[in-house]
Amino acid sequence: MSLLDVRGLSLGIAGREELLRDVNLTLEAGEVMGIVGESGSGKTMTALALLGLLPPSMEIRSGTATVEGRTVLEAGARRVHRASGDMTMIFQNPRGALNPTMRVGAQVGRVLRVVRGKTRAEAAAEAVALLRRVGISGAERVAKAYPHQLSGGMCQRVVIAMALAYRPRVLIADEPTTGLDVTVQAQIFELLRELVDETGCGVLFITHDLAAVADMCDRVSVLYGGQLMETATTVEMFEQPKHPYTQFLLESLKPEDQQGEVQAADAGVDFSLPGCRFAHRCPHVFDRCAAFPPLVETNDKHLYSCFLGQEKSLDAAQCSRSV
Ligand SMILES: Nc1ncnc2c1ncn2[C@@H]1O[C@H](COP(=O)(O)OP(=O)(O)O)[C@@H](O)[C@H]1O
Ligand SMILES: [Mg+2]
Structure with a gap:
């Protein structure tokens, strides 16, 4: 199969x-x-x-x-x-796939809470770990940024981190x-x-x-x-x-x-x-x-x-x- x-x-x-x-x-x-x-x-x-x-x-x-x-x-x-x-999907325009009014760490954390049932504290910590996992250096700092403060490549990494959060x-x-x-x-x-x-x-x-x-x-x-x-x-x-x-x-x-x-x-x-x-x-x-x-x-x-x-x-x- x-x-x-x-x-x-x-x-x-x-x-x-x-x-x-x-x-x-x-x-x-x-x-x-x-x-x-x-x-x-x-x-x-x-x-x-x-x-x-x-x-x-x-x-x-x-x-x-x-x-x-x-x-x-x-x-x-x-x-x-x-x-x-x-199944989940990574789109062509990473910035468009992110919520412009929400910090990126919170966006990854939201997937962990909603889909995986994590607590707020667990989700926040795991979101930073996921951002690190997709090669973002200074992940704690980046987690607090809004999408418009990040480059296109960085936004795509965030989107991949969100996709990963779904497992x-x-x-x-x-x-x-x-x-x-x-x-x-x-x-x-x-x-x-x-x-x-x-x-x-x-x-x-x-x-x-x-x-x-x-x-x-x-x-x-x-x-x-x-x-x-x-x-x-x-x-x-x-x-x-x-x-x-x-x-x-x-x-x-x-x-x-x-x-x-x-x-x-x-x-x-x-x-x-x-x-x-x-x-x-x-x-x-x-x-x-x-x-x-x-x-x-x-x-x-x-x-x-x-x-x-x-x-x-x-x-x-x-x-x-x-x-
Ligand atoms: N919202 C839509 N409504 C109707 N037809 C659409 C819509 N979006 C794309 N199409 C048509 O569907 C076909 C396939 O498009 P699409 O899957 O986007 O192609 P690709 O991703 O390979 O460039 C095209 O002929 C396109 O014109
Ligand atoms: Mg297409």
């Missing part, structure tokens, strides 16, 4: 198109799973669905998610069944280092990695930065236009990508893109079309791509969503560009 198991998750804007279709994800204890994709591919919506935080206009069309076998999400249910400690089984980090400088980014990555090794939690690491994936992730899932294109170990994804979109992504980074930023392929995904979401850009498109491709397994950790390779021989005559 996987720590987190997401099956067939589809999301749509109420009464309108389907933004996320049939997404399958697993996460094991002690594992960092990257979710990579360009802006608008559905990374954040996937995370928000798992936490029951979807915007009101967005609905769960189908799918289930379990944490250690416990159902946390079902289609039709607006609220998730959340047990404290199952989650699954931590979702949504572009946690956007806007932070490269040195701080490396420190935050290292901190996340240490936490995984120490606590055995699993991390869904959402990013549009392939260099960060190479650094951080054991496995990676590629999203495009709300479709799970491919999922594989990080090594296999970089060395033997199977999906034409993944190949395109990796190609577009060459020769030497130091930043590893995913380039937008095309803003024009048509969510109302039933077929593969990459068909309009795919160099290998053929008639079958007008239907939605199922996940094909090359081994138990490497799956991709494409009709290519599902037939032994694809001769040129079949490859009509009729999508």
Whole structure:
């Protein structure tokens, strides 16, 4: 049994198109799973669905998610069944995730009191210890500061300390280092990695930065236009990508893109079309791509969503560009 198991998750804007279709994800204890994709591919919506935080206009069309076998999400249910400690999330904008009118130590302490039932005195002491744990020097002093008195990197450490206070089984980090400088980014990555090794939690690491994936992730899932294109170990994804979109992504980074930023392929995904979401850009498109491709397994950790390779021989005559 996987720590987190997401099956067939589809999301749509109420009464309108389907933004996320049939997404399958697993996460094991002690594992960092990257979710990579360009802006608008559905990374954040996937995370928000798992936490029951979807915007009101967005609905769960189908799918289930379990944490250690416990159902946390079902289609039709607006609220998730959340047990404290199952899942928590680190957001892109750490300052925005903090309460501007409350000292940061008190914010960490509040989680300890509300979620973990600590007394006020216990929570205050443990909050300082957690701030120290996430690499904040002078933690006693920093605990008394307000968010606006701290740098972005420092705020993200505070947010991670709050996430730790929950003792989650699954931590979702949504572009946690956007806007932070490269040195701080490396420190935050290292901190996340240490936490995984120490606590055995699993991390869904959402990013549009392939260099960060190479650094951080054991496995990676590629999203495009709300479709799970491919999922594989990080090594296999970089060395033997199977999906034409993944190949395109990796190609577009060459020769030497130091930043590893995913380039937008095309803003024009048509969510109302039933077929593969990459068909309009795919160099290998053929008639079958007008239907939605199922996940094909090359081994138990490497799956991709494409009709290519599902037939032994694809001769040129079949490859009509009729999508
Ligand atoms: N509040 C919202 N209501 C309706 N659609 C939204 C909302 N926020 C984002 N979307 C749409 O959902 C899709 C996925 O967005 P998102 O998950 O934020 O992408 P990513 O995190 O990969 O950049 C996009 O097409 C976006 O336009
Ligand atoms: Mg996002």
